Amino acid sequence: MNTTPTAPPRPRYDDAALDALCAQGDPLADETVAEMFRRGEVGDLNTLMRFFTTTGDPLPERLPASARAYFEATAMPPSWVDWDLMEQARLFFMDNAAHINTGLSFAAMPATYAVPRIARLLSSTHSLDYPSRRMANTGQFVTYLMRTDSFAEGSTFIPAAQKVRLLHAAIRHHLRHGGHWDLAKDGIPICQEDMIGGQICFSLLVLDAMHRLGIHMSEEGAEAYFxxxxxxxxxxxxxxSAAPRTLTEARDFCDLYLLRNLGPSPEGARLTAQLTRLYEDVVPGTLFDPMVPATVRYLVGDTIGDWLEVPRSAWDTAARAVPVFLGLLETIEDSSPYAEWALDKAGSLLAGFELASLTRGRVMHHAIPAELRPDFGVKPPRTGRWVPPAPVH
Known part of the structure; x- marks a missing residue:
């Protein structure tokens, strides 16, 4: 008798499945945030959370009881984590830090802006008045994730993840109870469809961007990063139970998600303009400023580039030559272990410089908003070489 366990069936993604995900939030975090708002404890939590930044630290004594239960329940990584795969992912990040940051900044982030309901949601928060804050938070979060001790005692990643989850729940709470979000049209704000979509944007779309830039990656490295x-x-x-388990399944989800949701919006164009200005400020001098929108357009394509009102210029041709330049660097890197060490070190330093420029050397704290942007109309409630999987036809 064959007792070999069978793999669970491959998830089936269709409009009905994603419609169901669009109606789901995050019960644990949502209930925690709702209780804190009912008790008026959000301000106390934000103050105390600045002193809870590393795994293993005791929770602040005056932490609200509703929040304490949440932090205790989410204090450990999932029991099923394969730590060998996580180490492969860390090494992949170390080898490709600058390229990953480029994919995040110039492809994944603009792609989220091309989803109108996500762009409207992002525009509702105070932090988008300061676009560097979201990029700094994202970059810092990825850096925390890929450290050697990211899940060990004394790490900063798990508390950051706990806070981000509560932040998402707080935004969901405001928008659902403020009467200014079309639940029938857009579903639950930061719904499961968008949460899984965000995970895929920051993984698969980053890998897609690296592939488009001509970066050589092994299948194993790409799968580990995902x-x-x-x-x-x-x-x-x-x-x-609904999220893709492999890059092939991620492609199935991603194709349908983008087909359902991509489109133009004034908020998306505004956010993209803020993003390009931000990175033009990071690049020293002004000579190469036009390369920023040209790189965005090259990585997201002309259709999304036009929706986001990314300007066209003669620099678009230069952006298409980037893979040739990076291919030359990889040839040099493969020529000797010293060249490999030097280029990896340079990439790590470049990624560190970019993050330092965005954070201005500060630690970014995730706070739960007591209210959203007044002009949005929401008032606080009284309560080898990796080859991308083929697209689905």
Whole structure:
């Protein structure tokens, strides 16, 4: 008798499945935030959370009881984590830090802006008045994730993930109870469809961007990087029974998600303009400023580039030559272990410089908003070489 366990069936993604995900939030975090708002404890929590930044630290004594239960329940990574795969993901990140940051900044982030309901949601928060804050938070979060001790005592990643999950729940709470979000049209704000979609944007779309830039990656490295983001998704409240388990499944989900949701919006164009200005400020001098929108357009394509009102210029041709330049660097890197060490070190330093420029050397804290932007109309409630999987036809 064959007792070999069979793999669970491959998830089936269709409009009905994603419609169901669009109606789901994150019960644990949502209930925690609702209780804190009912008790008026959000301000106390934000103050105390600045002193809870590393795994293993005792929770603040005056932490509200509703929040204490949440932090205790989410204090450990999922029990199913494969730590060998996580180490592969960390090494992949170390080898490709600058390229990953480029994919996040110039492809994944603009792609989220091309989803109108996400762009409207992002525009509702105070922090988008300061676009560097979201990029700094994202970059710092990824850096925390890929450290050697990211899940060990004394690490900063798990508390950051716990806070981000509560932040998402707080935004959901405001928008659902403020009467200014079309639940019938857009579903639950930061719904499971968008949470899983965000996990895929920061994994698969980053890998897609690296592939488009001509970066050589092994199949194992790409799968490990995706796996690390699956772990992140679990810690941020994604429903893993519906989330893709492999890059091939991620492609199935991603194709349908983007087909259903991509489109133009004034908020998306505004956010993209803020993003390009931000990175033009990071690049020293002004000579190469036009390369920023040209790189965004090259990585997201002309259709999304036009929706986001990314300007066209003669620099678009230069952006298409980037893979040739990076291919030359990889040839040099493969020529000797010293060249490999030097280029990896340079990439790490470049990624560190970019993050330092965005954070201005500060630690970014995730606070639960007591209210959203007044002009949005929401008032606080009284309560080898990796080849991308083929698209689905």
């Amino acid at each position: 796996y690390a983001w699956r772990v992140v998704g679990a810690m941020l409240g994604c429903d893993l």
